[in-house]
Amino acid sequence: MTITATSTTGSSTVDPARFRQVLGQYPTGVVVVTALDATGTAIGMTVGSFTSVSLDPPLVAFLPDKNSSSWRALRESGDRFCVNVLDADQEDVCRAIATRKTDKFAGIDWHPSPGGNPVVDGAVAWIDCVAEQVHDAGDHQIVVGRVLDLDLGDGDSPLLFFRGGYGSFMPHSLAASDADLLDQLRLVDLARPHLEELADRFGTEVTAIALVRDELVLAAAAGHTEIATGPTRVGQRLPFAAPLGSCYAAYGDDALRERWLASIAGHLTEQQLERLRGVPDMVRERGYAIALGHSETSNLERISTLVHERDPGVSAETLREAMARVTDGYNPSTPLADLVELRSLSAPVFGRDGRVALTLTLWGPQAPVDVAAVAEYVGALLDTAAAATAAIGGVRP
Ligand SMILES: Cc1cc2nc3c(=O)[nH]c(=O)nc-3n(C[C@H](O)[C@H](O)[C@H](O)COP(=O)(O)O)c2cc1C
Incomplete structure (x- = not known):
C-alpha cells in the first residue's frame, strides 16, 4: 500500500492509563481485517477502531498501530482487504486473531470473498475494500478503504467490546430493521x-x-x-x-x-x-x-x-x-x-x-x-x- 502521510507531531501531557480508562468508556464493535499473503495463507488482525466514513464514494476506515506486526503483514500482502464484522458468539475468533501467532486461522472456518479475501464463517457482515489512503496519526495510522463489495453474513448480532470486556447488544427498543x-x-x-x-x-x-x-x-x-x-x-x-x-x-x-x-x-x-x-x-x-x-x-x-x-x-x-x-x-x-x-x-x-x-x-x-x-x-x-x-x-x- 502507498502511504500519503500527513504527519502529526507533538508530545502529550495526558497520562496513558487515564487515557485508556476514559476512552475505554466508549464501546466499539469488533472486526477482523483479513487478506491472503503471498503464499495464499489467511492473515488478519482484530480491530475495534473500524468505522464507516462516506457513502459517496463508499469509504470505511480503521486505525492500526504502527508497530503491529499483523498490520505490517496486511500491508505487505497488497492493498486489498476484507473487513469481517464479528458475531457476539465469535469472541474466540476475536481472541485468536488478536494473538501474535503466525497461524491464526487454524481452526477458524472461512471462505473467500468475491475479492478473494477470507470471510469468517458466521460473521455478521463482510466488506471487501481497497486501501485508498493511509494517514499518519500519532502512534497509529488511519487506513481509508474504498468499498468494492459487501454483504450480510450468517451472524445477526455483533460482538461488542467495552471496558476490556465482551458483550452483545441488548436493545431497549427495537432496531429500525424491524x-x-x-x-x-x-x-x-x-x-x-x-x-x-x-x-x-x-x-x-x-x-x-x-x-x-x-x-x-x-x-x-x-x-x-x-x-x-x-x-x-x-x-x-x-x-x-x-x-x-x-x-x-x-x-x-x-x-x-x-x-x-x-x-x-x-x-x-x-x-x-x-x-x-x-x-x-x-x-x-x-x-x-x-x-x-x-x-x-x-x-x-x-x-x-x-x-x-x-x-x-x-x-x-x-x-x-x-x-x-x-x-x-x-x-x-x-x-x-x-x-x-x-x-x-x-x-x-x-x-x-x-x-x-x-x-x-x-x-x-x-x-x-x-x-x-x-x-x-x-x-x-x-x-x-x-x-x-x-x-x-x-x-x-
Ligand atoms: C477488541 C480488540 C480491538 C483491537 N483494536 C485494535 C485497533 O483498532 N488497532 C490496532 O492496531 N490494534 C487493535 N487491537 C490489537 C490487535 O488486534 C492485535 O492484538 C495486536 O496488534 C497484536 O499485535 P501484532 O499486531 O503485533 O501481532 C485490538 C485487539 C482487540 C482484542
Missing part, C-alpha cells in the same frame, strides 16, 4: 419519556406493545421487573390471541374481536370462551386491562422467552396452551380480593386516527398488593397513557 414496526417505533420514541417516568416512579418495568398483523410485539421497554426471565424482552412476539392484547380487542371492530378469540378457542372451555366474549367491552368501560397471579403467568413468561430465543423444543401449540392457562387471571369480572398478586396493567395509547396505536403495560411487584395500591397503579398508568396519546398527537375515540 420494517413492519417502523411506524410504531416512531411513536414509541415520542412516548418514551412517559414510559421512563412511570417505570421510575414504581421501580418496575413499563413496556410498549404494538399489534403488527397477527402478532403482539414488545416494541420498547423502560426500567426492569423481576418478572422478566430473559435479559431483555424487547422484540418478543406473541400471537394476538385472548387473553393477551385485550386493549386492542376492546377498541377494535367485531372482526378484530373475533380474530382475538379464534386462534385460542380450541384450548378453552365453553365457559372460558363465553366469559372472554364479554372482556373487550369490560376493558373498554374500565379503560385498562388487568392480569393477576404469578404462578401460571411465570410459566407463560418462561415459554415466551424460549419462543423469543427460537427454542425448537417449544411449539406454537405449547405457547397457546400456556396462554390459555392464564386466561382466568386476566380481566376478572368480579371485584378484587383485599390482597392480589398484580401481574400487570395495560392501557391503550391512541393514534391520530383514534385507533389503538400502542398499549402500555405496567408490571406489578412480586409481593401481593392491596386494592388501594392497585388503584394507585391504575391512576398512574392511565395518566401516562393519556400523556403518551397527547405526545403522539393522538385522539381518544
Whole structure:
C-alpha cells in the first residue's frame, strides 16, 4: 500500500492509563481485517477502531498501530482487504486473531470473498475494500478503504467490546430493521419519556406493545421487573390471541374481536370462551386491562422467552396452551380480593386516527398488593397513557 502521510507531531501531557480508562468508556464493535499473503495463507488482525466514513464514494476506515506486526503483514500482502464484522458468539475468533501467532486461522472456518479475501464463517457482515489512503496519526495510522463489495453474513448480532470486556447488544427498543414496526417505533420514541417516568416512579418495568398483523410485539421497554426471565424482552412476539392484547380487542371492530378469540378457542372451555366474549367491552368501560397471579403467568413468561430465543423444543401449540392457562387471571369480572398478586396493567395509547396505536403495560411487584395500591397503579398508568396519546398527537375515540 502507498502511504500519503500527513504527519502529526507533538508530545502529550495526558497520562496513558487515564487515557485508556476514559476512552475505554466508549464501546466499539469488533472486526477482523483479513487478506491472503503471498503464499495464499489467511492473515488478519482484530480491530475495534473500524468505522464507516462516506457513502459517496463508499469509504470505511480503521486505525492500526504502527508497530503491529499483523498490520505490517496486511500491508505487505497488497492493498486489498476484507473487513469481517464479528458475531457476539465469535469472541474466540476475536481472541485468536488478536494473538501474535503466525497461524491464526487454524481452526477458524472461512471462505473467500468475491475479492478473494477470507470471510469468517458466521460473521455478521463482510466488506471487501481497497486501501485508498493511509494517514499518519500519532502512534497509529488511519487506513481509508474504498468499498468494492459487501454483504450480510450468517451472524445477526455483533460482538461488542467495552471496558476490556465482551458483550452483545441488548436493545431497549427495537432496531429500525424491524420494517413492519417502523411506524410504531416512531411513536414509541415520542412516548418514551412517559414510559421512563412511570417505570421510575414504581421501580418496575413499563413496556410498549404494538399489534403488527397477527402478532403482539414488545416494541420498547423502560426500567426492569423481576418478572422478566430473559435479559431483555424487547422484540418478543406473541400471537394476538385472548387473553393477551385485550386493549386492542376492546377498541377494535367485531372482526378484530373475533380474530382475538379464534386462534385460542380450541384450548378453552365453553365457559372460558363465553366469559372472554364479554372482556373487550369490560376493558373498554374500565379503560385498562388487568392480569393477576404469578404462578401460571411465570410459566407463560418462561415459554415466551424460549419462543423469543427460537427454542425448537417449544411449539406454537405449547405457547397457546400456556396462554390459555392464564386466561382466568386476566380481566376478572368480579371485584378484587383485599390482597392480589398484580401481574400487570395495560392501557391503550391512541393514534391520530383514534385507533389503538400502542398499549402500555405496567408490571406489578412480586409481593401481593392491596386494592388501594392497585388503584394507585391504575391512576398512574392511565395518566401516562393519556400523556403518551397527547405526545403522539393522538385522539381518544
Ligand atoms: C477488541 C480488540 C480491538 C483491537 N483494536 C485494535 C485497533 O483498532 N488497532 C490496532 O492496531 N490494534 C487493535 N487491537 C490489537 C490487535 O488486534 C492485535 O492484538 C495486536 O496488534 C497484536 O499485535 P501484532 O499486531 O503485533 O501481532 C485490538 C485487539 C482487540 C482484542
